[in-house]
Amino acid sequence: MDMKQIIAGRIAQAAQESFEGCGVSAQDLAAMLEIPPDKKLGDFALPCFRLSKTMRKAPQMIASALAQKLSCEEIERAEVVGGYLNVFLKRGGLAKGIVEAVLENPGRWGSSEIGKGRTVCLDYSSINIAKRFHIGHLSTTMIGHSLKRIYDFNGYTTVGINHLGDWGTQFGKMICAYKKWGDHDAVERGGVQAMVDLYVRFHQEAEKDPSLEDEGRAWFKKIEDGDPEALEIFAWFKEVTLKDTRRVYDLLGVEFDSYAGESFYNDKMQPVVDELREKGLLVESQGAYVVMLDDYGMSPAIVLRSDGATLYITRDLAAAFYRHNEYHFDKCLYVVAYQQNLHFKQLFKILELMGHEWYKGMEHVSFGMVSYEGRALSTREGYVVYLEDLLNKAVEKAREIIEEKSPNLPNKDEVARQVGVGAVVYFDLHNDRNKDIDFRWERALNFDGETGPYVQYTHARCCSVLRKAEAFAQAEPDYGVITDDEAQDVLMLLTRFPETVRKAMDANEPSLITRHTTQLAQAYNKYYFEHRIMEEGDPAGTAARLNLTRAVRDVIKTGLYLIGVEAPERM
Numbered sequence: 356m357d358m359k360q361i362i363a364g365r366i367a368q369a370a371q372e373s374f375e376g377c378g379v380s381a382q383d384l385a386a387m388l389e390i391p392p393d394k395k396l397g398d399f400a401l402p403c404f405r406l407s408k409t410m411r412k413a414p415q416m417i418a419s420a421l422a423q424k425l426s427c428e429e430i431e432r433a434e435v436v437g438g439y440l441n442v443f444l445k446r447g448g449l450a451k452g453i454v455e456a457v458l459e460n461p462g463r464w465g466s467s468e469i470g471k472g473r474t475v476c477l478d479y480s481s482i483n484i485a486k487r488f489h490i491g492h493l494s495t496t497m498i499g500h501s502l503k504r505i506y507d508f509n510g511y512t513t514v515g516i517n518h519l520g521d522w523g524t525q526f527g528k529m530i531c532a533y534k535k536w537g538d539h540d541a542v543e544r545g546g547v548q549a550m551v552d553l554y555v556r557f558h559q560e561a562e563k564d565p566s567l568e569d570e571g572r573a574w575f576k577k578i579e580d581g582d583p584e585a586l587e588i589f590a591w592f593k594e595v596t597l598k599d600t601r602r603v604y605d606l607l608g609v610e611f612d613s614y615a616g617e618s619f620y621n622d623k624m625q626p627v628v629d630e631l632r633e634k635g636l637l638v639e640s641q642g643a644y645v646v647m648l649d650d651y652g653m654s655p656a657i658v659l660r661s662d663g664a665t666l667y668i669t670r671d672l673a674a675a676f677y678r679h680n681e682y683h684f685d686k687c688l689y690v691v692a693y694q695q696n697l698h699f700k701q702l703f704k705i706l707e708l709m710g711h712e713w714y715k716g717m718e719h720v721s722f723g724m725v726s727y728e729g730r731a732l733s734t735r736e737g738y739v740v741y742l743e744d745l746l747n748k749a750v751e752k753a754r755e756i757i758e759e760k761s762p763n764l765p766n767k768d769e770v771a772r773q774v775g776v777g778a779v780v781y782f783d784l785h786n787d788r789n790k791d792i793d794f795r796w797e798r799a800l801n802f803d804g805e806t807g808p809y810v811q812y813t814h815a816r817c818c819s820v821l822r823k824a825e826a827f828a829q830a831e832p833d834y835g836v837i838t839d840d841e842a843q844d845v846l847m848l849l850t851r852f853p854e855t856v857r858k859a860m861d862a863n864e865p866s867l868i869t870r871h872t873t874q875l876a877q878a879y880n881k882y883y884f885e886h887r888i889m890e891e892g893d894p895a896g897t898a899a900r901l902n903l904t905r906a907v908r909d910v911i912k913t914g915l916y917l918i919g920v921e922a923p924e925r926m
């Protein structure tokens with residue numbers, strides 16, 4: 356149980372004693388408790404204004420009545436300032452409570468069973484076949500991966516889905532190009548890039564000879580009709596793409612439970628179209644079939660083109676039904692850039708109009724754009740940064756820094772990978788997801804700023820302190836010595852960690868965890884520089900400070916884990 360809950364419980368008791376039958380629950384109070392910006396105003400503050408309405412007494416009066424009744428082992432004193440009840444915790448008591456709670460269940464502080472028996476589908480990364488993975492795909496991949504861990508951590512069953520973009524006429528053109536100019540081994544060797552080159556060539560040649568377009572379409576028709584040769588080449592394109600992409604996923608440590616992409620829904624759209632028609636939602640418009648959404652301020656959603664072809668949204672409708680029937684999800688999240696806002700609003704609205712209540716569990720988890728060193732990426736202008744290149748460069752740079760700072764480190768390659776990749780991932784997950792991000796090397800890899808390496812370094816520092824501590828005989832800890840302000844900051848951040856995890860989950864916002872973990876690292880470093888952890892003649896105090904260090908190490912590691920960043924023990 357966290358300290359906020361405990362204090363809320365104590366105040367509820369005091370309220371019961373002072374105002375019999377007032378009916379404020381500990382739960383209400385916990386929601387009202389604030390953490391004052393200035394420690395002089397206490398560790399927690401209860402604004403009594405809202406209570407004053409229900410209790411029909413002046414806020415100040417309520418606060419002072421509560422202050423008089425509040426005496427317990429956790430609370431040092433309570434003060435009344437204006438309508439606020441400011442609560443000061445007994446310092447040693449706070450340390451003991453929180454440090455022991457963290458250490459009782461290593462790696463689990465902040466976890467819960469809230470999601471027990473509930474399922475979340477997460478659609479993320481969702482790459483397109485025969486396209487290279489560039490840094491614009493980093494956010495969907497890492498936000499999704501992080502959210503999956505956060506939901507898992509809270510007891511949910513999670514299903515990670517890579518909704519592959521593996522359908523469309525472009526694949527007919529690619530097969531056409533491959534048949535004309537391609538070479539099997541060249542594609543095997545060159546991977547996605549070789550396929551992209553073929554596609555580019557197709558367009559160049561088609562400018563000279565427009566009949567190629569028809570040939571391309573004919574090949575796509577063959578895929579649609581299940582022609583064995585077309586299917587075989589197409590399946591092989593997919594395989595090559597996934598093999599290329601897997602290298603990046605392996606670097607990032609990302610996995611999926613399903614790769615059911617757009618083509619998977621080829622034979623699953625008819626029932627949805629039929630249902631739309633039955634429910635009178637399908638309107639003919641210039642030969643196409645659309646769902647009108649102007650009542651909701653949206654353009655019509657085209658479900659069938661005039662030539663009978665299905666569209667992106669038709670596949671997403673089928674996918675929604677499939678996920679509902681297959682996984683019985685309580686939530687289905689789509690981690691996709693904000694450019695697709697309209698698409699998802701249309702999708703959810705259509706399901707609502709069809710009368711499927713479960714649409715309420717669906718959510719578009721959008722995010723902003725990434726630019727690189729101040730410049731917007733543009734395929735057209737040829738300014739692209741491939742994710743694999745970026746990650747490899749990060750690892751290389753981390754390796755140089757390690758070589759310079761700790762030349763004697765064992766397994767430098769492994770640590771360089773953890774730090775380089777960690778720097779990129781942290782950078783991606785440290786601002787609110789809807790903000791655009793500008794990737795800059797000097798900001799991502801700075802060991803002193805708010806960066807992945809900085810937090811990892813703090814974790815390694817804790818590990819190092821604890822390794823040295825092995826030489827110290829362990830005594831029974833005396834937490835009474837942990838009373839200084841620096842330690843209080845650390846303790847409050849440990850205390851509030853579970854709340855942050857919960858908020859991050861409710862808002863689908865991993866950056867809350869990134870920032871909280873960073874603050875914890877900063878607070879611990881401050882403590883570390885101003886206090887001696889191991890003190891010769893003070894075994895009991897030393898034991899308490901070491902346990903505090905252990906708790907910090909554990910929670911930093913958890914925080915990093917939840918955002919998909921590894922925590923090396925030495926750096």
Ligand code: ARG
Nearest residue numbers: 478481482483518520671691
């Ligand atoms: N492949 C799509 C793209 O790159 C993203 C797919 C997102 N998921 C979905 N179910 N629509 O734009």
